[in-house]
Amino acid sequence: xxxxxxxxxxxxxxxxxxxxxxxxxxxxxxxxxxxxxxxxxxxxxxxxxxxxxxxxxxxxxxxxxxxxxxxxxxxxxxxxxxxxxxxxxxxxxxxxxxxxxxxxxxxxxxxxxxxxxxxxxxxxxxxxxxxxxxxxxxxxxxxxxxxxxxxxxxxxxxxxxxxxxxxxxxxxxxxxxxxxxxxxxxxxxxxxxxxxxxxxxxxxxxxxxxxxxxxxxxxxxxxxxxxxxxxxxxxxxxxxxxxxxxxxxxxxxxxxxxxxxxxxxxxxxxxxxxxxxxxxxxxxxxxxxx
Amino acid sequence: xxxxxxxxxxxxxxxxxxxxxxxxxxxxxxxxxxxxxxxxxxxxxxxxxxxxxxxxxxxxxxxxxxxxxxxxxxxxxxxxxxxxxxxxxxxxxxxxxxxxxxxxxxxxxxxxxxxxxxxxxxxxxxxxxxxxxxxxxxxxxxxxxxxxxxxxxxxxxxxxxxxxxxxxxxxxxxxxxxxxxxxxxxxxxxxxxxxxxxxxxxxxxxxxxxxxxxxxxxxxxxxxxxxxxxxxxxxxxxxxxxxxxxxxxxxxxxxxxxxxxxxxxxxxxxxxxxxxxxxxxxxxxxxxxxxxxxxxxxxxxxxxxxxxxxxxxxxxxxxxxxxxxxxxxxxxxxxxxxxxxxxxxxxxxxxxxxxxxxxx
Amino acid sequence: xxxxxxxxxxxxxxxxxxxxxxxxxxxxxxxxxxxxxxxxxxxxxxxxxxxxxxxxxxxxxxxxxxxxxxxxxxxxxxxxxxxxxxxxxxxxxxxxxxxxxxxxxxxxxxxxxxxxxxxxxxxxxxxxxxxxxxxxxxxxxxxxxxxxxxxxxxxxxxxxxxxxxxxxxxxxxxxxxxxxxxxxxxxxxxxxxxxxxxxxxxxxxxxxxxxxxxxxxxxxxxxxxxxxxxxxxxxxxxxxxxxxxxxxxxxxxxxxxxxxxxxxxxxxxxxxxxxxxxx
Numbered sequence: 001x002x003x004x005x006x007x008x009x010x011x012x013x014x015x016x017x018x019x020x021x022x023x024x025x026x027x028x029x030x031x032x033x034x035x036x037x038x039x040x041x042x043x044x045x046x047x048x049x050x051x052x053x054x055x056x057x058x059x060x061x062x063x064x065x066x067x068x069x070x071x072x073x074x075x076x077x078x079x080x081x082x083x084x085x086x087x088x089x090x091x092x093x094x095x096x097x098x099x100x101x102x103x104x105x106x107x108x109x110x111x112x113x114x115x116x117x118x119x120x121x122x123x124x125x126x127x128x129x130x131x132x133x134x135x136x137x138x139x140x141x142x143x144x145x146x147x148x149x150x151x152x153x154x155x156x157x158x159x160x161x162x163x164x165x166x167x168x169x170x171x172x173x174x175x176x177x178x179x180x181x182x183x184x185x186x187x188x189x190x191x192x193x194x195x196x197x198x199x200x201x202x203x204x205x206x207x208x209x210x211x212x213x214x215x216x217x218x219x220x221x222x223x224x225x226x227x228x229x230x231x232x233x234x235x236x237x238x239x240x241x242x243x244x245x246x247x248x249x250x251x252x253x254x255x256x257x258x259x260x261x262x263x264x265x266x267x268x269x270x271x272x273x274x275x276x277x278x279x280x281x282x283x284x285x286x287x288x289x290x
Numbered sequence: 291x292x293x294x295x296x297x298x299x300x301x302x303x304x305x306x307x308x309x310x311x312x313x314x315x316x317x318x319x320x321x322x323x324x325x326x327x328x329x330x331x332x333x334x335x336x337x338x339x340x341x342x343x344x345x346x347x348x349x350x351x352x353x354x355x356x357x358x359x360x361x362x363x364x365x366x367x368x369x370x371x372x373x374x375x376x377x378x379x380x381x382x383x384x385x386x387x388x389x390x391x392x393x394x395x396x397x398x399x400x401x402x403x404x405x406x407x408x409x410x411x412x413x414x415x416x417x418x419x420x421x422x423x424x425x426x427x428x429x430x431x432x433x434x435x436x437x438x439x440x441x442x443x444x445x446x447x448x449x450x451x452x453x454x455x456x457x458x459x460x461x462x463x464x465x466x467x468x469x470x471x472x473x474x475x476x477x478x479x480x481x482x483x484x485x486x487x488x489x490x491x492x493x494x495x496x497x498x499x500x501x502x503x504x505x506x507x508x509x510x511x512x513x514x515x516x517x518x519x520x521x522x523x524x525x526x527x528x529x530x531x532x533x534x535x536x537x538x539x540x541x542x543x544x545x546x547x548x549x550x551x552x553x554x555x556x557x558x559x560x561x562x563x564x565x566x567x568x569x570x571x572x573x574x575x576x577x578x579x580x581x582x583x584x585x586x587x588x589x590x591x592x593x594x595x596x597x598x599x600x601x602x603x604x605x606x607x608x609x610x611x612x613x614x615x616x617x618x619x620x621x622x623x624x625x626x627x628x629x630x631x632x633x634x635x636x637x638x639x640x641x642x643x644x645x646x647x648x649x650x
Numbered sequence: 651x652x653x654x655x656x657x658x659x660x661x662x663x664x665x666x667x668x669x670x671x672x673x674x675x676x677x678x679x680x681x682x683x684x685x686x687x688x689x690x691x692x693x694x695x696x697x698x699x700x701x702x703x704x705x706x707x708x709x710x711x712x713x714x715x716x717x718x719x720x721x722x723x724x725x726x727x728x729x730x731x732x733x734x735x736x737x738x739x740x741x742x743x744x745x746x747x748x749x750x751x752x753x754x755x756x757x758x759x760x761x762x763x764x765x766x767x768x769x770x771x772x773x774x775x776x777x778x779x780x781x782x783x784x785x786x787x788x789x790x791x792x793x794x795x796x797x798x799x800x801x802x803x804x805x806x807x808x809x810x811x812x813x814x815x816x817x818x819x820x821x822x823x824x825x826x827x828x829x830x831x832x833x834x835x836x837x838x839x840x841x842x843x844x845x846x847x848x849x850x851x852x853x854x855x856x857x858x859x860x861x862x863x864x865x866x867x868x869x870x871x872x873x874x875x876x877x878x879x880x881x882x883x884x885x886x887x888x889x890x891x892x893x894x895x896x897x898x899x900x901x902x903x904x905x906x907x908x909x910x911x912x913x914x915x916x917x918x919x920x921x922x923x924x925x926x927x928x929x
Contacts, residue, residue, distance in 0.1 A: 005820055005823045005824060005827070006739065006740075007833055012740050015732060015735065015736055015740070016736050016740050016742050018732060019729070019732045019733045019735075019736040019737075020736075020742075020748065022729045022732070022733065023733060023748060023751060023752070025777065026797075026800060026801055026804065027751050027752070027754050027755070027801070027804070028751060029770060029776065029777070030758075030763060030766035030767055030770060030801070031754060031758070031766070033766045033769055033770050033776065034762060034765075034766045037766075037769055072675075075671065076671060076672065076675040078668075079667070079668040079669075079671035079672050079675075080668070080671075080672040080675075080676075082664060082668040083665060083668040083669040083672050084672075086660070086662050086664075086665075087657060087658070087660055087662070087665050087669075088657070088658040088660075089655040089656060089657040089658070089665075089669075090654070090655050090656040090657075091655065095672070095676075098676055098680060098681070099672075099676065099680075101680055101684075102680060103859075104858060104908070104912075105862065105905070106861070106862025106863070106864065106882050106885075106901075106904065107862065107864055107865070107882075108862065108864045108882040108883075108885050108886055108901075109687075109862065109882075109885065109901045109904070109905065110683070111889075112687070112885060112889065112894075112897055112898065112901055113683035113684065113686055113687050114683055114686075115889065115894065116683070116686040116687055116689075116690045116894065116898065117682060117683050117686035119894065122686075144679075147679055148679055148680070148683065151679055151680060167660075167662060170662055171661055171662065174661045174662060174663070175661070179663075180662070180663035180664045183662070183663075184664070202756070202757070205757050205759075208759070209758070209759025209760070209761070209762070210759070211759060211760050211761040211864065211865035212760070212863075212864035212865050212882065215864075215865075215886070216885075216886060216889060229759050229760075229761040229762070229865070230761075232761050232762065232765065233761055233869075236765050236869065241769075244765060245765070248759075248761070248762040248765060248766070251758070251759045251761075251762050252758060252762055254757075255754060255757035255758040255759070255762075256757075258757040259750045259751070259753055259754065259757055260750075262750065262753060262757075263746065263749075263750045339828065341824050341827075341828075361824075361827050361828055362827055362828070362829075362830045362831070362832075363830075366828060367828070368824070368825065368828040370821045370824070370825055372819070372821065374819060374821035374822050374824070374825040376822065376825075376826075376839075376840055376843075377844065378843040378844060378846075379843075387826065387829055387831070387839070388829030388830055388831075391826075391829065391830055391831040391832070391835045391839070392830060423925065439825075439829070440828070440829070442829075443829055443830060
């Protein structure tokens with residue numbers, strides 16, 4: 001019954017209108033603005049901005065650092081989720097808190113910590129430099145900073161999912177004689193694949209888009225240590241708006257794909273859940289029948 | 291206050307929850323709405339409360355049309371199946387809620403509220419929990435607080451949705467008796483929904499048995515149990531054995547068994563089903579006058595009655611319940627052949643469509 | 651290892667391996683950098699620390715960072731609740747799209763958000779042009795910082811409040827209606843208190859994120875010292891001048907304030923949860 005536990009129609013309409021206006025002004029308009037600014041002077045200029053050597057090298061570096069950071073954090077995330085969601089041990093909540101730590105730290109402070117660790121005048125930094133590896137103001141530093149800021153995403157996505165699913169199915173598989181690896185591959189993975197996919201996509205989006213932490217450790221050397229977001233900043237500060245927004249539009253597109261995948265994953269998980277509740281209800285009905 | 295329900299109809303999409311239901315509830319009565327899940331009993335209760343609007347029909351409170359009266363003005367107390375206590379409020383504040391949201395000029399003074407709430411809490415024997423939160427209470431305690439909360443606004447009608455549904459067996463029994471006593475003291479018109487026939491028969495003044503959005507039978511508990519009006523009611527109220535036969539001018543024949551009936555005088559060789567409760571079947575080692583015969587399959591001799599399961603030649607099972615003495619006198623063991631005679635049976639004709647053919 | 655950890659027996663294998671990977675990666679990526687921060691703090695000494703953070707400019711930046719983060723969190727509490735409410739309760743066309751859009755600030759790189767917002771709110775921008783005649787200046791003012799931080803923080807509030815509103819039993823509202831409460835009474839006394847813990851959590855997350863935010867702010871803020879210069883920018887500019895000690899000191903102050911703030915909020919939550927009974 002509609003009128004009992006909801007508001008009168010004018011109130012409903014007014015509240016919906018205010019909420020949608022707010023979202024339009026704060027979320028949608030900036031998004032539209034990016035593509036408008038990138039394209040309103042024509043495709044020609046847009047494409048030119050993207051194939052410029054410095055832009056290409058920024059894209060390349062972004063792809064490289066994401067290609068390193070994402071698989072590493074994927075392996076870590078799955079391992080952490082397995083340990084935390086499937087076992088009971090002392091210090092579990094401390095471990096969970098520590099995994100979340102990179103979320104709580106300003107990206108700038110994250111960058112700062114790596115400078116303090118690997119900077120030219122530190123013990124570790126100068127030792128590595130003597131052995132021919134420069135970390136800060138070079139690609140390794142960018143990769144490290146990226147790994148740091150995207151550290152918790154996969155684990156964060158998987159832990160609640162695996163906790164809610166429980167360990168019954170895996171225990172059943174072990175009892176039936178499956179090895180640990182078989183159990184993981186044939187029971188765990190199919191159950192978590194959608195959550196895992198979203199975790200990876202989110203990690204990737206953040207890895208490619210990270211600005212603050214990478215900015216601190218990169219040194220902004222054009223054509224060498226510039227990622228797409230850093231390149232956007234440089235172009236913007238040089239008043240090359242078309243170029244800046246053209247590169248920004250790539251990242252915005254990535255964000256849209258991320259949102260799309262998220263909606264898809266949520267829909268799948270929702271359907272999975274619905275299907276299983278339906279199945280239980282049917283089973284119960286059948287059991288109740290004489 | 292009396293309640294009249296006239297020709298209520300309610301549809302949820304394709305599903306007909308209530309199909310032209312009418313019912314009179316007398317002032318001060320304790321009425322049970324009994325039926326399987328999906329029979330429309332909860333919908334009817336919610337329509338009486340004003341939580342749902344009927345698609346057609348009327349609800350009258352004390353003779354006045356209340357169909358379009360808002361819930362808040364109907365002065366009904368509603369106790370929800372899962373209690374719906376406000377988690378963030380103390381027990382005291384939960385019970386005081388109805389009084390404290392009254393418009394300023396009708397609202398009692400804080401002292402008066404305090405006094406009334408404490409009185410109610412004493413009545414439900416939980417005044418010592420006034421400062422606790424619902425999360426700290428047991429199921430039975432929550433149930434009683436929910437009841438106290440609904441009574442605080444001095445409702446004219448008390449409605450309870452599966453009031454004991456979520457409790458364990460022991461607490462259930464205690465609360466049933468307690469609700470009965472409470473109703474005797476207060477004499478407020480009360481309607482409660484249940485799917486448990488034992489609960490309905492034990493607690494209420496009258497029982498309304500419902501199925502598929504229809505009322506099947508209304509009556510006093512003993513009346514309904516002794517004289518079920520339909521095959522559905524017969525089966526819903528307890529275990530029953532089925533025997534298929536024919537009725538011709540008030541004469542029932544099942545195989546070689548024959549019995550004169552007081553009803554169905556105009557029946558003309560119609561197919562019929564006789565329903566016999568296990569404790570209405572007598573066992574015998576003699577074949578004369580027997581309704582059926584069978585081989586003893588199982589004997590459950592725990593408790594005051596002995597339940598005997600017989601297997602008929604056609605594979606159907608008969609269940610009979612006899613006293614310990616009778617069982618000893620018979621001296622039967624599994625594998626024996628025994629005969630059954632009914633002390634009492636309910637006969638329903640099968641209609642043309644065979645709709646009433648319930649099979650156990 | 652299992653003894654120290656008090657590991658409860660399980661038939662599932664792989665604890666050593668998964669726990670080992672977790673610990674190793676955590677130590678390398680998170681704990682080691684933190685250790686570096688702590689180490690360089692110890693080496694700094696009190697005088698160096700005090701000198702770095704007591705300058706007017708640094709203090710103004712820290713004040714600005716926390717003030718704008720606080721204001722944007724308050725804006726997000728109001729509008730985030732409204733958005734969650736509308737998404738959960740009212741039907742409207744395109745709801746799924748709108749629901750997906752709420753996560754945009756999570757997915758959109760901060761630098762992109764920064765330049766987009768700056769362009770929108772510039773005096774000749776799509777929104778800015780209507781604000782200038784009203785005498786409202788957004789770009790290069792603290793107001794601009796609040797706009798950017800509001801953008802960043804919105805999903806935190808919406809996504810923590812939304813599930814709580816979804817799970818709110820309809821019976822609670824029906825019970826209150828039966829007892830004679832008006833819609834407003836029900837909102838004020840039943841719905842709002844039930845969502846309050848999630849609002850506090852969401853607001854805290856938005857606030858914490860906003861205090862450290864850098865990418866989306868630096869473009870729109872204009873970074874005028876004493877006026878619109880945020881604390882993370884102070885850290886960056888100190889690093890640009892190779893003043894690692896000063897940068898560390900400012901970072902420590904920010905971490906310290908955030909930590910105390912989070913601690914207080916957690917204590918409040920813990921206290922509220924205990925009061926209402928754990929069950």
